[in-house]
Amino acid sequence: MLDAVLNALILNAGYNAALVGLGAALLGLAAGCTGAFVTLRRRALTSDAMAHATLPGIAVAFLLMAAAGGDGRNLAGLMIGAGLSAVLGLAWLDSLSRTRLPEDAAIGATLASFYGAGIVLMTVIQNLALGRPAGLDSVLLGSTAGMLRGDAITLAIGAALTLGLLLLLRRPLIMTAFDPGHARLMGVNTDLTDRALLLLTLACVLLGLHVVGLILIVALLIIPALAARLWSDRMETVALLAGAIGAVAGYLGAALSVALPDLPTGPAIVLITFTAFALSALIAPRKGILAQTVARARLRRAAISGRR
Amino acid sequence: MAGPTPIPMPETALAISGLTVAYGSVPVVATVSARFPKGSMTAVMGPNGAGKSTLLKAALGLIPAVTGEVRAFGDPVARSMPRIAYVPQRAAVDWEFPARVIDVVQMGLYRRTGLFGRLTPGLRSEAMAQLDRLGMADFATRQIGALSGGQQQRVFLARALAQGADLVILDEPFAGVDAATEAAIISVLHGLRAEGRTIIAVHHDLSTVTAYFDRVLLMNRRAIAEGPTASTFRRAAVAEAYGHQLLTAIPA
Numbered sequence: 001m002l003d004a005v006l007n008a009l010i011l012n013a014g015y016n017a018a019l020v021g022l023g024a025a026l027l028g029l030a031a032g033c034t035g036a037f038v039t040l041r042r043r044a045l046t047s048d049a050m051a052h053a054t055l056p057g058i059a060v061a062f063l064l065m066a067a068a069g070g071d072g073r074n075l076a077g078l079m080i081g082a083g084l085s086a087v088l089g090l091a092w093l094d095s096l097s098r099t100r101l102p103e104d105a106a107i108g109a110t111l112a113s114f115y116g117a118g119i120v121l122m123t124v125i126q127n128l129a130l131g132r133p134a135g136l137d138s139v140l141l142g143s144t145a146g147m148l149r150g151d152a153i154t155l156a157i158g159a160a161l162t163l164g165l166l167l168l169l170r171r172p173l174i175m176t177a178f179d180p181g182h183a184r185l186m187g188v189n190t191d192l193t194d195r196a197l198l199l200l201t202l203a204c205v206l207l208g209l210h211v212v213g214l215i216l217i218v219a220l221l222i223i224p225a226l227a228a229r230l231w232s233d234r235m236e237t238v239a240l241l242a243g244a245i246g247a248v249a250g251y252l253g254a255a256l257s258v259a260l261p262d263l264p265t266g267p268a269i270v271l272i273t274f275t276a277f278a279l280s281a282l283i284a285p286r287k288g289i290l291a292q293t294v295a296r297a298r299l300r301r302a303a304i305s306g307r308r
Numbered sequence: 309m310a311g312p313t314p315i316p317m318p319e320t321a322l323a324i325s326g327l328t329v330a331y332g333s334v335p336v337v338a339t340v341s342a343r344f345p346k347g348s349m350t351a352v353m354g355p356n357g358a359g360k361s362t363l364l365k366a367a368l369g370l371i372p373a374v375t376g377e378v379r380a381f382g383d384p385v386a387r388s389m390p391r392i393a394y395v396p397q398r399a400a401v402d403w404e405f406p407a408r409v410i411d412v413v414q415m416g417l418y419r420r421t422g423l424f425g426r427l428t429p430g431l432r433s434e435a436m437a438q439l440d441r442l443g444m445a446d447f448a449t450r451q452i453g454a455l456s457g458g459q460q461q462r463v464f465l466a467r468a469l470a471q472g473a474d475l476v477i478l479d480e481p482f483a484g485v486d487a488a489t490e491a492a493i494i495s496v497l498h499g500l501r502a503e504g505r506t507i508i509a510v511h512h513d514l515s516t517v518t519a520y521f522d523r524v525l526l527m528n529r530r531a532i533a534e535g536p537t538a539s540t541f542r543r544a545a546v547a548e549a550y551g552h553q554l555l556t557a558i559p560a
Binding site: 040168169171172174175177178179181182183184185186187188229232233234235237238 | 365368370389390392393394396400401405406408412415416418419421451467471
């Protein structure tokens with residue numbers, strides 16, 4: 001088994017494993033960088049609701065494509081359905097937030113109702129035995145089994161576009177996250193900036209559907225950013241570090257999942273991002289637990305010797 | 309206005325007429341009109357909940373108004389925005405944000421850098437000069453969360469200075485800051501006024517109004533008195549704004 005993991009790590013496990021590893025790394029890079037902005041704008045839960053809201057759209061897209069006699073699992077078709085469904089979920093969330101409902105409650109309600117509807121539709125699909133639904137449930141937790149060359153190219157293009165847009169919009173994104181009022185007075189269209197951030201998040205969710213799955217994609221958005229935040233106090237550095245952590249986690253998680261075929265890719269990647277976070281929390285300079293313990297002990301010693 | 313000769317009011321930096329703002333169905337600012345002459349320094353005063361912050365935010369278009377018109381330098385306020393700087397209450401932002409002091413000040417340069425523009429060495433040294441003006445140059449690379457309240461307020465003011473605005477609006481710039489910071493801020497504000505710029509600040513300390521400000525706007529949801537400090541900051545008007553708690557320190 002160790003051989004299999006090592007083989008997968010060095011891309012020796014074959015063409016498909018290499019493809020999957022690179023695809024997952026690109027996804028992690030895009031999601032990590034985007035997630036740094038998402039967490040600072042406090043949209044972490046919104047992104048989770050958005051991801052869960054894709055499920056009904058995926059199911060409906062599958063049904064439509066299968067009923068039309070095509071392959072229900074066509075990735076482009078599923079992505080379109082997922083995207084439309086997520087936008088619908090966001091619109092629903094937006095209208096809920098305009099009532100007096102607290103935002104976290106509105107997010108919880110949206111997430112649960114859309115996901116519930118999606119699960120019902122998925123059950124219907126399984127029972128219909130229409131259009132070869134086998135493998136469709138990989139959109140929940142991710143899988144590396146079915147990744148094709150075309151999927152990897154889609155991931156590469158999507159990640160490149162996402163990163164390009166982030167680079168372009170970094171100043172308005174940072175200003176809007178820090179002080180939206182000031183940003184508006186400086187001529188930044190903060191509504192448009194917020195919408196762009198949601199669009200970038202949606203891109204990560206859609207790109208991650210088959211690799212990480214919609215349930216856990218939120219982790220790839222948020223946890224690398226939390227880990228990166230412990231290492232740097234500069235927004236640009238935090239975003240780049242989060243991207244790097246996401247990329248490594250994506251690559252390692254995919255390799256692990258290739259070597260252990262029963263392990264879904266999503267959980268594998270998430271556990272690795274969490275490991276990165278836990279290590280950062282322990283050893284990061286200044287903000288890490290070790291550094292703080294040492295600093296406090298030093299202070300205490302200085303206070304005691306000062307008293308003498 | 310469609311007429312060939314719009315009426316210019318060059319002597320007025322900010323003119324608010326009939327501004328009404330409501331949260332839900334409750335009006336917090338009721339048909340307030342006020343004029344802030346160019347080169348003046350005005351304290352906006354009133355008890356908690358009087359709608360001081362709301363008035364200024366609505367004047368700048370940060371929150372929607374029900375009715376009313378606001379002009380800055382004779383133009384609709386949206387068009388004059390590049391000439392206006394706003395310093396929010398310190399608590400309005402998350403100071404744990406991953407930014408250094410100099411990064412925050414550089415946000416005041418956005419109109420000149422835009423999306424793509426590079427932060428040239430010239431712009432960088434300009435940002436540093438504004439920090440230096442507030443005695444904060446040594447803190448340029450500090451994380452903003454590691455600053456004291458007074459230092460944070462100075463950083464906010466440096467960001468406003470970097471904008472080079474002709475009208476500076478501050479929401480409680482002296483709330484929770486120490487005497488040294490208050491002195492530093494007031495000397496910078498007086499310097500701006502000497503350059504002909506206009507200052508409007510929400511202010512709470514009745515004992516320093518006369519020393520700091522040349523004009524006062526007293527309000528409590530509606531405007532109660534407006535004008536030069538000496539003739540406006542009087543016991544009767546202050547008592548009306550603050551609900552008739554007797555204020556013996558104030559000239560009758």
